[in-house]
Amino acid sequence: MNSVLVIDDLKAVRLSIEAALNRLGYQVKTAEDFISAQNLINETKFDLIITDILMPQVDGLTVVKWLRSNHPNIKIIAMSGGGSLASAEEALSYAIHVVDATIRKPFDADELLAVVKPVLGETV
Amino acid sequence: MADGLDIDAFEANLSELAWRCDITGRLAFIAGVETQAAALRERALTTDRLDQLFSRDDPEAAPLFAALANKSAVRDLSLWSQDRRFRFRVSMTPFDRPDRGEHFLGTFSDITDYVQQSHELAELLDQHDLLHRAVQASPVSITIADATAPDLPLTFVNAAFLQTSGYDQDDVIGRNCRFLQGPETDPRATERIRRAVSRQAPIDVELVNHKKSGEAFYNHLSLCPVFTANGQLRAYLGVQRDTTRQRLAERHEHNRERLEALGRLAGGVAHEFNNLLQPALIFPDLIADALPADADAEREYLAIIKDSMQTARSIVLDILTFARGEELKTGPQVPLGPALVNIQRLLRGIMPPSIQIENHLGPDCADLSLPIAEESLKKIMINLCMNAAQAMNNVGTITIRCDKQAHRTTILVRDHGPGIPEEHRSRIFDPFFTTKPIGSGTGLGLAIVNSIVTTAGGTLDVLETGPQGTTMAVNLWSELTADEEET
Numbered sequence: 197m198n199s200v201l202v203i204d205d206l207k208a209v210r211l212s213i214e215a216a217l218n219r220l221g222y223q224v225k226t227a228e229d230f231i232s233a234q235n236l237i238n239e240t241k242f243d244l245i246i247t248d249i250l251m252p253q254v255d256g257l258t259v260v261k262w263l264r265s266n267h268p269n270i271k272i273i274a275m276s277g278g279g280s281l282a283s284a285e286e287a288l289s290y291a292i293h294v295v296d297a298t299i300r301k302p303f304d305a306d307e308l309l310a311v312v313k314p315v316l317g318e319t320v
Numbered sequence: 321m322a323d324g325l326d327i328d329a330f331e332a333n334l335s336e337l338a339w340r341c342d343i344t345g346r347l348a349f350i351a352g353v354e355t356q357a358a359a360l361r362e363r364a365l366t367t368d369r370l371d372q373l374f375s376r377d378d379p380e381a382a383p384l385f386a387a388l389a390n391k392s393a394v395r396d397l398s399l400w401s402q403d404r405r406f407r408f409r410v411s412m413t414p415f416d417r418p419d420r421g422e423h424f425l426g427t428f429s430d431i432t433d434y435v436q437q438s439h440e441l442a443e444l445l446d447q448h449d450l451l452h453r454a455v456q457a458s459p460v461s462i463t464i465a466d467a468t469a470p471d472l473p474l475t476f477v478n479a480a481f482l483q484t485s486g487y488d489q490d491d492v493i494g495r496n497c498r499f500l501q502g503p504e505t506d507p508r509a510t511e512r513i514r515r516a517v518s519r520q521a522p523i524d525v526e527l528v529n530h531k532k533s534g535e536a537f538y539n540h541l542s543l544c545p546v547f548t549a550n551g552q553l554r555a556y557l558g559v560q561r562d563t564t565r566q567r568l569a570e571r572h573e574h575n576r577e578r579l580e581a582l583g584r585l586a587g588g589v590a591h592e593f594n595n596l597l598q599p600a601l602i603f604p605d606l607i608a609d610a611l612p613a614d615a616d617a618e619r620e621y622l623a624i625i626k627d628s629m630q631t632a633r634s635i636v637l638d639i640l641t642f643a644r645g646e647e648l649k650t651g652p653q654v655p656l657g658p659a660l661v662n663i664q665r666l667l668r669g670i671m672p673p674s675i676q677i678e679n680h681l682g683p684d685c686a687d688l689s690l691p692i693a694e695e696s697l698k699k700i701m702i703n704l705c706m707n708a709a710q711a712m713n714n715v716g717t718i719t720i721r722c723d724k725q726a727h728r729t730t731i732l733v734r735d736h737g738p739g740i741p742e743e744h745r746s747r748i749f750d751p752f753f754t755t756k757p758i759g760s761g762t763g764l765g766l767a768i769v770n771s772i773v774t775t776a777g778g779t780l781d782v783l784e785t786g787p788q789g790t791t792m793a794v795n796l797w798s799e800l801t802a803d804e805e806e807t
Binding site: 206208209211212213215216219277300301302303304305308 | 591592594595596597598599600601602603605606609626629633
């Protein structure tokens with residue numbers, strides 16, 4: 197059973213992704229910021245982390261960098277709200293080179309699965 | 321005198337000074353003593369020797385001294401006096417008489433004033449020639465209208481005027497320059513000119529004029545009255561500059577700034593909406609799965625919610641496309657011909673079968689490369705054609721044409737709909753302005769087209785609109801080469 201950590205500052209986004217993945221049989225935990233994500237990662241072994249790329253306080257890029265240096269085996273999917281916010285675009289274009297996949301919000305359950313499964317080596 | 325002539329009267333009318341000189345060049349004056357020539361004698365002839373009056377070093381005087389040595393004649397030699405203050409015309413003939421021996425008889429005429437005037441005249445002519453050449457070479461248009469003739473006819477136009485206006489010299493000389501006015505000329509501007517002329521006052525005005533071809537251009541006109549030395553109104557001088565490029569660049573810049581601000585706003589809004597839409601796209605499916613088997617109506621409601629959310633998502637995507645207009649300008653440029661064929665194929669798939677699309681691409685346009693990527697051209701054409709189809713209630717013919725003039729390429733999309741109502745015309749390029757029922761259009765179509773076109777340095781215009789239909793014009797300028805930039 198693959199375990200997934202969802203990091204997003206918006207509760208509704210966290211909950212919806214958690215629900216969709218739960219339904220498909222994944223073990224899901226959520227975190228609203230970097231600190232709580234770090235605590236969870238130290239307690240639990242995750243196969244995949246889905247993180248927003250642009251969050252207040254510590255942004256997703258910092259999360260990605262920290263994960264890559266400390267937990268190189270955990271797969272990462274970066275999410276972006278898109279928009280022409282220069283910082284969001286910039287972050288995503290950087291993240292693309294260091295994460296396993298990216299996905300643009302909003303997406304439905306099927307679209308999410310189409311990105312998650314290949315990253316975890318499952319057949320779509 | 322022996323022949324009985326009244327020598328005094330003769331002398332009084334003599335404008336020349338007659339003299340005799342011996343073979344050594346010593347002068348003795350014999351006539352003209354009482355005339356102006358005598359006055360000259362007082363001022364200039366302080367010597368009685370030919371070689372002191374003229375210089376042996378003066379090459380002009382060489383024939384005179386040669387004649388003196390050879391005892392030959394000279395006629396109408398023009399010489400400066402040694403002190404360079406007087407110009408004389410000199411004639412001299414040798415005589416040999418037994419009572420007097422060998423000697424010369426000669427005349428001087430003072431031509432100093434005449435030479436001076438000739439010089440002044442030559443200078444004046446030279447200045448006039450230079451002035452004429454300068455005015456002809458001027459990069460700004462210069463015209464002169466005769467204010468002494470009725471209706472101020474043009475009497476002079478320079479080369480720049482002919483080039484800018486496209487007229488020939490014969491088309492314009494003798495006519496009042498109102499032939500430059502046309503349908504797009506603001507009557508308020510012409511009224512200002514008329515009032516200034518009636519007050520004989522100078523005026524600066526910018527107005528839309530028309531070339532011989534009918535093409536409109538912005539013309540900055542300075543008109544000022546020219547008076548004679550005694551204060552009579554003689555002419556009107558017109559100095560004109562084609563300010564079209566400048567105006568378009570300003571408009572482009574203004575649009576760009578406005579779109580940039582809107583783009584930032586739209587981008588921020590889109591970002592927020594994408595987050596808000598996230599749960600709305602996932603939960604309906606999850607709830608539907610959890611409903612009892614017979615809850616068909618509820619399942620239908622959830623499907624409607626998800627459908628609405630998907631529409632919302634595509635609207636947000638449109639907004640993002642609009643906001644990112646700037647990015648769309650890059651990409652490989654393709655020849656217009658093949659690109660339009662591809663686009664027409666694509667349109668065929670999107671448009672209802674009751675819409676015909678006619679592509680009248682001129683042979684000179686097929687090979688043109690536009691300063692825009694094919695992807696952008698596709699967006700432009702799809703949006704313009706969708707609007708055209710909707711204007712005709714999805715029945716009729718859309719005509720695509722292309723027109724090339726110098727560096728400007730114009731793509732025209734024409735429909736046969738009822739035209740754009742007057743009250744909508746100023747707003748059709750504004751984002752979110754739509755006349756379509758809610759749900760069938762975001763109002764971003766023309767805003768996106770305008771954003772792409774202006775980003776590429778072009779303009780989007782409603783060329784004509786009325787009961788006979790609407791023609792939209794996309795004007796794009798190809799880059800000037802360095803060579804052309806210089807000319």
